[in-house]
Amino acid sequence: MTVQDVRAFNRFYTNVIGALDYSRHLYAPYTLTESRVLYELAHSPRTDAADLRSELSLDAGYLSRILNKFEKDGLIERTPSRRDPRRIRITLTAHGRETAALLAERANESVGALLATVPSAERSRLTEAMSTVRELLSDGRPPRREDVLLREPGPGDLGWIVSRNAALYAAEYGWNADYEGLVARIVADFAEDHDPHLERVWIAELDGRPVGSVMCVRDDAPATARLRLLLAEPEARGLGIGDRLVRAVIDFARDVGYRDLVLWTNDVLSSARRIYQRHGFVLVAEKPHRSFGKDLNGQDWRLDLHGAPE
Incomplete structure (x- = not known):
């Protein structure tokens, strides 16, 4: 395998996912990054801005703007942590959970549409291939x-x-x-x-x-x-x-x-x-x-x- 092989696969996969997401307006009215932040909030039992910056490798100012937008839209609440008042705990509101669930439903439909193009008999091969890519590119590190x-x-x-x-x-x-x-x-x-x-x-x-x-x-x-x-x-x-x-x-x-x-x-x-x-x-x-x-x-x-x- 050469560098060009990897780059060719990357272009192919990016085009497949990009076209699928665009055709279904997957993240609207939010950007991909905003949707990732919302996803993390929906799937973490407790978190704060520092956790999100670390998990998603986001600039502090950029994340702050996203959280301000979420708060304005009624998606999140920010309260001081009882363990450390210097840290701000971020939780989803009921509206935020509904929005996260809607985006998750869209994502599931999008992936479902992609899988529908793969014959049932071939899906196990696809799963094995994806697992192989993840295993090889993780450099053999144990789960964290x-x-x-x-x-x-x-x-x-x-x-x-x-x-x-x-x-x-x-x-x-x-x-x-x-x-x-x-x-x-x-x-x-x-x-x-x-x-x-x-x-x-x-x-x-x-x-x-x-x-x-x-x-x-x-x-x-x-x-x-x-x-x-x-x-x-x-x-x-x-x-x-x-x-x-x-x-x-x-x-x-x-x-x-x-x-x-x-x-x-x-x-x-x-x-x-x-x-x-x-x-x-x-x-x-x-x-x-x-x-x-x-x-x-x-x-x-x-x-x-x-x-x-x-």
Whole structure:
């Protein structure tokens, strides 16, 4: 392969993507860079201007103008960070989330239109080729924390949550199909009837594939949310995925007005329990039980969202 080969491919791919985006007015009324900033805000559980500058390699003045425009359009809110008053926390408003979702929908339609031109039998080749390009040009470096994306679930992701929970807990703890049934019921209840303003699922994605997940749902107690089904794939552990997923739930629950966040787990899940403790959860009750084919010790944990540090 020569330099000219790479440049020729770059021109070809740029023309394909550029023509597709232009024909669908993909980012209107925002520029590509503005849309990238909006995307980062929609997929990061918490962020500030310094985070955005680092992640997107943007000039401070240019980013400031973009954020001013977003604030004028009612897309974002800026508030001082409780951890460091010198830093400004940036969050999307409801209108901002709707706008980000619209741009994401357009992007999905655009990519879908592109894939529709590829015969079904050839799409696996395309996927393998794209993965090969990414692998070779990454210079063999291991995944980094910043390579992990938190996003909302897409088609098939809820089924993935059921499948991976069942497989992982069977492999690591010997739990039987009773656990898969429990997870399936939890996920089905969410899919069939949930309030998107008060309940949410996050998928952690690495290199285009899901590697973790968590849910936040309403609890029976007033003003209380429940964290459920925290999971991180073994090959992706060590990247802080569990911490980020739990932090995403905490931020979301606090922002929408919950007073308390609770969860139920078992003491054999020591890694998960350490994550909960780091984020301020307190053990409030525990009880032995026989479930999933094992003798277990169930635990109830609670976090006071008004007292928890941001």
